[in-house]
Amino acid sequence: MTEKIPVGILGATGMVGQKYISLLENHPWFSVNYVAASPESAGKKYSDAVSGRWHMQKDIPNGVEKLVVGNANDFNSAIDKCAFVFSALELKDKKQLMTLEEEYARAGFPVVSNASAHRWTEDVPMIIPEINPEHTDIIRDQQKNHGFNKGFIVVKPNCSIQSYLTPVYALINQGYDVSRLFITTMQAASGAGHPGVSSLDLIDNVIPYIGGEEEKTEKEPLKILGQIENGRFVNYNKLEISAHCNRVPVYDGHTACVSLELRSKIGITPPYTSQIIEKPYIDLDYFIKIWNNFRSVPQELELPSAPKRPIIYKTENDRPQPRKDRDLENGMAVCVGRLRRDPVFDIKFVGLSHNTVRGAAGGGILNAELLKAKGYI
Amino acid sequence: MTEKIPVGILGATGMVGQKYISLLENHPWFSVNYVAASPESAGKKYSDAVSGRWHMQKDIPNGVEKLVVGNANDFNSAIDKCAFVFSALELKDKKQLMTLEEEYARAGFPVVSNASAHRWTEDVPMIIPEINPEHTDIIRDQQKNHGFNKGFIVVKPNCSIQSYLTPVYALINQGYDVSRLFITTMQAASGAGHPGVSSLDLIDNVIPYIGGEEEKTEKEPLKILGQIENGRFVNYNKLEISAHCNRVPVYDGHTACVSLELRSKIGITPPYTSQIIEKPYIDLDYFIKIWNNFRSVPQELELPSAPKRPIIYKTENDRPQPRKDRDLENGMAVCVGRLRRDPVFDIKFVGLSHNTVRGAAGGGILNAELLKAKGYI
Amino acid sequence: MTEKIPVGILGATGMVGQKYISLLENHPWFSVNYVAASPESAGKKYSDAVSGRWHMQKDIPNGVEKLVVGNANDFNSAIDKCAFVFSALELKDKKQLMTLEEEYARAGFPVVSNASAHRWTEDVPMIIPEINPEHTDIIRDQQKNHGFNKGFIVVKPNCSIQSYLTPVYALINQGYDVSRLFITTMQAASGAGHPGVSSLDLIDNVIPYIGGEEEKTEKEPLKILGQIENGRFVNYNKLEISAHCNRVPVYDGHTACVSLELRSKIGITPPYTSQIIEKPYIDLDYFIKIWNNFRSVPQELELPSAPKRPIIYKTENDRPQPRKDRDLENGMAVCVGRLRRDPVFDIKFVGLSHNTVRGAAGGGILNAELLKAKGYI
């Protein structure tokens, strides 16, 4: 891979767009060659377009600083500038956003999107590479359905999903039949972008509501765990989820308190014995082993942004904590802790992941790396 | 009631003791006449004993400032100084604390305690006056069992219980057979006293663990909802609770996210019809009415500290919030909001109460008022 | 005063407007009878106009909830509805704001303004009632100059000025010739209104900049301490001020660190001796006495919102603190502490006042009370 693949960032001036640009600095495969934003920013030098609202800790990468911002609403501006695009578009009109991403796909661009618009389009895969990498298989159907040639659309789920779904999936993957989940999230302010939540609402306070978040938390996992049938996704129908979503005075890092019920507590064969057991089988130590040993396709493919350990279990009784654990594996790991018996369901635990890295730009980059490794890009 | 009843505060220099002193200023029935603390503080003027660590917003009340601090370990110091005592003792040795409170009771003092030591003593009532005021009936048994003459011990539950148990009880009280609860609390720093939690642990952070708190949250409601049988308490056995308890960067006010399951969804007679219905019966508007109309013994007796409306439902979709709602009814109300259908159980909602008022000193004072009104004090 | 004076609030839906409405509930002299806001809110019921953005701790007062919001841009809507108006208008166009306030004045309304537009108009008094109550004398000139009949405009200074100017004035008032001040403020988020500062900018952070604030801090005191000459204000020219203004993660309460130089350190006669002393005379205890004993016109007139003690000195070495001291005297007092020798100038101290009460709506109400007591309203 001697030459890097040129990529474009749509919505490059927003928080997620900035995070993409920051994380892609020195990326071994991809190089940001095109940035696009709203018509008001178009035509400006990137550093001017974000002047006074560059929110990343590192400075604007040299190569990006001087790029002239394109008009994101016009896919033609991207042609010849990049091989694919990351979409961090923030249009309020969902319909318009869907159409715009489709136009890029039709113009031949693979679109790796953070936006929620296409998450429920029946032939668009919603991917967490450690969980459902095979969902990329639908891309060929999608291209056929929409008459796309080389282009296509792939999305990632909502920014808090990975905090709990990855550890839950690791158990499902080992044969545990998870039936029901109660999830209460405590989500960071950065999830709302900048300016997002007013400081007056988060000083000495918690807001027990984030618009649309509980619905996403309850439904998106079902598509991610679902299957492709006849060129469309069919939801996983064995899991019920109830979510409470809260905003807390934390900068980065979404925390999730999870209570989990197993359907068939009788007759589970723990993988490390050959014996069929007759009684409820909950082995906390074994679950921790499953999590710490969990590896998946991104690890096997050695994708550049893949965390070596996608799930890290902390044994201290007061972890994970957002400030202390959000940056594990460069923000790409899910940190889990406090596994214990649940007096109503079966187990409870706490999960945490970095919402703007693993839950946003980092997750999008990992999706693109998966697509590249599989030959779609 | 021309003359006020003289009361003593044990543990008067700690945060809860200070809150008692602050809330009792200008109380119509009670007057702080005695303060006691550890031997190190004994003999000092109260204002000297708390110098540099008086944490209340109002100044030390005039009448208390000059009281000489007694030795809380010696009940004799309290004799002739007060008719009963509030115990805000913070001894680490639970056994020693139990013995000390018993000594006060044996010496003839009603002990209205915030401490957790006696919460599970089988003949000590754990009271939330709106829920189980009739549990005071056990006092006569307790006195007989321990050979107390006039004295006795009454406790209040943990500081976060009221945030969710009062609204849950209001439903039970209307005939709804609540079977299971999932509760995730986001608790204020003041719950840990001063200095309590280090600022380094709560800047840009959440701690998903509070020692012993989940156990209390899961078990204490069962005694409160329980019954007296043969001179001892028998726990309520129809309710299962699972709790996640978190510490958040909030000064005062514990928030609880609650998911609630009803056992018999079939055949509930909604109180406002006479018809037996055959199908699951969940009427959110009716539940809100139950909450807003909930009144109980403290309201009927017009106890001085009783909130006029013990439960206040906020209709805005982002309430209750600790900074905005903890002070409702002088911090004695429980604020509820976000009632909605739960996709796994039946309903979910958010409850909030002021942990150092309703959940600590204010709750203790209301207990004492109840005892006074019932003739125990 | 059997009947209350009807007042109007311009800019009634913003943070300052809401504070006016909240503070005026149960005011003994004034009653909110008219509310006005931008054309978008006009015509709505007040409670609808602020739905989802009512930021006060208390509910909307009953009498105001149902008022129909008028169009603040049209002074005619106010006619017959109120005897005078509080202006909490937030127009960005300063010129337009000046004109609008003048239109109200011309229409016969006394305008008691929080806005900065007219602060430097040469015949508009900028009043802190404890410091320059006699500046109301210019009103007659102003009316003549502008052809106002009954109406006029009075303004209050920037929200942080009282934190330090009141204690500095108390010294000047006792004959101390203050020559130079260094002031560093740490200002609360509420000073920027809602949404104001993004939570992302104040979690684990301080912003060492507030647009225009240092200029106001350095210049407004000079007009307040100035004199009327020939119908216009002439600035006080004996004081130089340098300011650093910072935004800190505090909800309410502006703190100011002040270093103060006296010009003539030789020959000051301390008021409690009759002896002329020859050496630098700095007596910290005496300064504290000056502050604690400071009373002025609002106290003499017993204005309803006047703090009994306008300056309260706290002797603890770590006070004043915003959370603990901002509510002294219902938020109308200035709290001072940490008076000590300054190794470069003469003394240093810390001042604090509640920026949305004393520094905004409360200060405006006190101005109106002064005007009423003096017969201007």
Added chain:
Amino acid sequence: MTEKIPVGILGATGMVGQKYISLLENHPWFSVNYVAASPESAGKKYSDAVSGRWHMQKDIPNGVEKLVVGNANDFNSAIDKCAFVFSALELKDKKQLMTLEEEYARAGFPVVSNASAHRWTEDVPMIIPEINPEHTDIIRDQQKNHGFNKGFIVVKPNCSIQSYLTPVYALINQGYDVSRLFITTMQAASGAGHPGVSSLDLIDNVIPYIGGEEEKTEKEPLKILGQIENGRFVNYNKLEISAHCNRVPVYDGHTACVSLELRSKIGITPPYTSQIIEKPYIDLDYFIKIWNNFRSVPQELELPSAPKRPIIYKTENDRPQPRKDRDLENGMAVCVGRLRRDPVFDIKFVGLSHNTVRGAAGGGILNAELLKAKGYI
């Protein structure tokens, strides 16, 4: 340098000790080979000794985890284990701490100390390597005075000094005769260690007091800028400093607002002209150039921990900010911003540095690197 120099950490279990261990992981010259703490920790494996109170973001380095903790009070335990020691001792008894550090020195260990005990010992250098690297010259005198053989003591100043003294020194170094400084600091919670400041004191609050901090801020620069005369330090006597020190709700990073007066405003020769000018000469752009171009001995010697740019000027009008700028150059740079004219003195600006890196462990390591490069270690 094929083999790394073995170093010991005294006070290895505290916050500063942990920071040393964390920063020294993978250090090119030094390798932590010995850790010592109070007798209670002695004998434990390091990971056990800090169990539940390891506060660094990275895990305990592998090589350190298993070290057995020595008794810091007994210098004999260090013999043969390390070539020199970093002292992060936190003994409250200053005398005892002085004696203990001397014992280590007498036993042959160079002691690179963070503690304040020896800062005013007349033959102990207090070093910021960019400012007074030549102060190491006193080491030979010190050894002679105390009869030390190979050992000696070197200290670093208080954790907030570098935020403002480095930029001030850069001006002095260019010939500007700085006469007076007003400094107001806003200091991070980590400066008080863990648990340090209670969360209750920093939620929605600022504390305008840090014990002893203002005295250190006003005096330590005078020794650092001083000279060696006859084997002892003589303070710089041309600078007067007044300081206000505040604690703010920030995790890491001390911010300082600085007003600076130049003595001889007439006749300064700006270094880039040869002309003697007659009028006050303040050239903001030139000062910024001085700061951005400032390099000193650590940069010339290419010390491993030396920031490439010791002072970084940010042009945005709201910088520096602790969360955004404390990590510049791995936390070793001082970030400066907001340079502007001061209406009372000459210029004002804001400085910021990372208090636990540059201001504590990182500064100590840089001192050790300087000593190594100069042949003292």
